[in-house]
Amino acid sequence: MKWLIAALVLLAVAGCGYQFAGRAEVLPSGVRTVAVELFANQTTQPALENEQTEQIAAALSRLAGVRLSNPSTQTDAVVRGRILTYDTPVIAYDSADAISKYLVKMTVELELVRSRDGKLLWQNRLSWQEPFAADSDRMKQRDAENSAAAEVHRRIAEEFIFQLMTDF
DSSP, rough: OOHHHHHHHHHHHHHTTTTOOOOOOOTTOOOOOEEEOOOOOOOOTTHHHHHHHHHHHHHTTTTTEEEOOTSOOSEEEEEEEEEEEEOOOOEEOOTTTTTEEEEEEEEEEEEEETTTTEEEEEEEEEEEEEEEEEEESHHHHHHHHOOOOOOOOHHHHHHHHHHHHOOO
């Protein structure tokens, strides 16, 4: 009797479209090996391309059924990206009209291209923003901006994976 109930529950869950985390069909049929090329950085902020490339690769590596490869080897598909904007506007002032908070804002364009024929499989622009506190100590403020930027990179990578999962 217990086996029958377990089987019915399993069938019901499978029939509702639920899938175990990390097991969804994230990429198009036939795409299992993916390379992530170093992103292009079209901003004046140095080294953004390194962190975003690493975050996208890390997010893909956590998915079951997806194998990362070096861009110079044969792969099923390649992820390419461009960092289009990076801004840190002021978003808050204190009672003395001194700056109290900034915002890291970044926009990235990503695409997934099939290697064998260059067909564009997926493309989108993703943006994220994260606040950080102003500080009279420039080193502390730079550290706060770097932490906010790291969070933006991570969130853009998560959004990339989420959109792949919902589009395929």
